[in-house]
Amino acid sequence: MLSPTPLSLLCALILCMPLAVIVTITSPTTSTTTTVHDGPETNPVPDFVPATKTHQRLSFKPPPLPPEDDKSLFRVASRVNSRTHPGSPKKIAFLFLTVSPLPFAPLWELYFNQIPKSLFNVYVHADPTHPYETPFSGLFAHRVIHSKPALRFTPTLISAVRRLLARALLHDRSNYMFVLISASCIPIHSFNFTYHTLIGSKKSFIEILDNEIGTFDRWAARGADLMLPEVKLDDFRIGSQFWSLTRKHARLIVGDEIIWAKFNLPCVVWDNCYPEENYFPSLVHMRDPSGVVPATLTHVDWNGSSDGHPRMYVASEVGAELITKLRLDKPRYGDDGTKCSDSSVICRRDPFLFARKLASDSIQRLMSIASEVIFSD
Ligand SMILES: *[C@@H]1O[C@H](CO)[C@@H](O)[C@H](O)[C@H]1NC(C)=O
Numbered sequence: 001m002l003s004p005t006p007l008s009l010l011c012a013l014i015l016c017m018p019l020a021v022i023v024t025i026t027s028p029t030t031s032t033t034t035t036v037h038d039g040p041e042t043n044p045v046p047d048f049v050p051a052t053k054t055h056q057r058l059s060f061k062p063p064p065l066p067p068e069d070d071k072s073l074f075r076v077a078s079r080v081n082s083r084t085h086p087g088s089p090k091k092i093a094f095l096f097l098t099v100s101p102l103p104f105a106p107l108w109e110l111y112f113n114q115i116p117k118s119l120f121n122v123y124v125h126a127d128p129t130h131p132y133e134t135p136f137s138g139l140f141a142h143r144v145i146h147s148k149p150a151l152r153f154t155p156t157l158i159s160a161v162r163r164l165l166a167r168a169l170l171h172d173r174s175n176y177m178f179v180l181i182s183a184s185c186i187p188i189h190s191f192n193f194t195y196h197t198l199i200g201s202k203k204s205f206i207e208i209l210d211n212e213i214g215t216f217d218r219w220a221a222r223g224a225d226l227m228l229p230e231v232k233l234d235d236f237r238i239g240s241q242f243w244s245l246t247r248k249h250a251r252l253i254v255g256d257e258i259i260w261a262k263f264n265l266p267c268v269v270w271d272n273c274y275p276e277e278n279y280f281p282s283l284v285h286m287r288d289p290s291g292v293v294p295a296t297l298t299h300v301d302w303n304g305s306s307d308g309h310p311r312m313y314v315a316s317e318v319g320a321e322l323i324t325k326l327r328l329d330k331p332r333y334g335d336d337g338t339k340c341s342d343s344s345v346i347c348r349r350d351p352f353l354f355a356r357k358l359a360s361d362s363i364q365r366l367m368s369i370a371s372e373v374i375f376s377d
C-alpha cells in the first residue's frame with residue numbers, strides 16, 4: 001500500500017488547482033445574478049394568481065412564473081383586467097428604477113411604516129451590471145424584478161420601465177396607480193395624503209409638452225423621417241419620465257408595439273437622445289389625450305442643470321424650508337397651463353407629491369425632519 005509522500009501530496013494539490021480557480025472566478029458572478037433574477041428561491045414578487053373558484057383548488061397547480069423575455073411578458077401583461085378588483089381597496093404600485101442601492105430607503109421605510117399592506121406594492125428594477133454592495137432589505141427585500149441593463153441615451157430605460165409596469169400589472173389586480181420613482185427621489189407628503197390624491201384621480205399625471213426647444217432634433221435623433229409614418233413630428237411630445245399612471249395607461253404602454261417599435265430604434269445623434277422623456281408622453285398623448293392631467297407631480301428644478309441632469313440639492317440645502325418651498329410650487333400643465341388658458345386644465349393646482357434630485361448624503365437631514373415636516377401635511 002502506498003502511503004502519502006510529500007511528492008504525491010504536491011501532485012494532488014496541483015491537480016486540484018484548476019478547480020479552485022474556476023470556483024473563484026464563477027462565484028462572484030453567480031451571487032450578483034441571484035440578487036436580481038427571479039430564481040425559484042429568490043423570486044421576489046409572488047406571481048399573479050387568477051381568481052379561481054373553490055372547486056378548482058382541488059387540482060392545485062403552481063401558477064406559471066411571469067415570462068422573462070420581454071415580448072411574452074408584455075403580451076401577457078397587456079391582457080390583464082383593466083379594472084381593479086371590485087370590493088378591495090385600490091393600491092398604489094411604487095416602481096423604483098435604480099442602478100445603485102437606494103440611499104433613501106430608511107425614509108421610504110418610515111413613509112410606509114404603519115400603512116396597511118393592502119394599500120401599496122413596491123417593485124424594484126435594478127440594472128444587474130451595477131454593484132449593489134448593500135443588498136435590498138426591509139421593505140425592498142425580494143422586490144427586485146427580473147432586470148436588465150438600463151442605460152442613459154438608449155431605449156433600454158424605457159424597457160426597464162415597461163418591465164416594471166408589466167410585473168406590477170401581473171402581480172396584483174388591485175394596483176390602480178403606478179408611480180415611477182428614482183433612487184434620488186423622495187416623498188414630500190405623507191403616504192395618506194399621496195394615497196388620497198392619486199387614488200382619487202381618474203386621470204394619469206404625466207407632463208406633456210409641445211413646442212419645446214429641441215423637439216425636432218429629438219424627433220430626428222434616429223435619422224431624418226425615421227419616426228414616420230407612425231409618429232409624426234406633430235405627435236411628438238416631451239416630458240418628465242417621472243409620472244403617475246392609471247392602470248388603463250399602464251396596460252396601454254405594455255400592450256403598445258407600434259409606437260414602441262419606433263422609439264426602440266437606436267439614436268444616431270446621442271446627445272438628443274432621451275427616449276424615455278419622449279415615448280411615454282407621445283404615446284399617451286396620441287392614444288388618450290383626455291385621460292391625463294398633463295403635469296408631473298414629481299418636482300424637479302431644471303434651473304442650474306448640467307449635462308442633461310436637473311439640479312441636485314446638496315445635503316446642506318435640505319431642511320424644512322426646502323420641503324415647504326417645493327410644496328408651494330405649482331406644477332406646469334402642458335405648455336399653456338401656467339397661464340390657465342388651456343381648457344383641459346382649467347387652472348388646476350395639484351400638489352407635488354415627490355421631488356428629485358437629492359444628494360444621497362442628505363438622508364440624515366431628511367430623517368431628522370421626516371415626522372414633523374415631510375409626513376405632516
Ligand atoms: C388621510 O387623508 C384624508 C384625505 O386627505 C383625510 O381626510 C384623513 O383625515 C387622513 N387620515 C389621517 C389618518 O391622516
Ligand SMILES: *[C@@H]1O[C@H](CO)[C@@H](O)[C@H](O)[C@H]1NC(C)=O
Nearest residue numbers: 300301302303304305311329
Ligand atoms: C436660477 O438659479 C440662479 C443661480 O443659482 C438664480 O440666481 C436664479 O434666481 C434662479 N432662477 C429661478 C427662476 O429660480
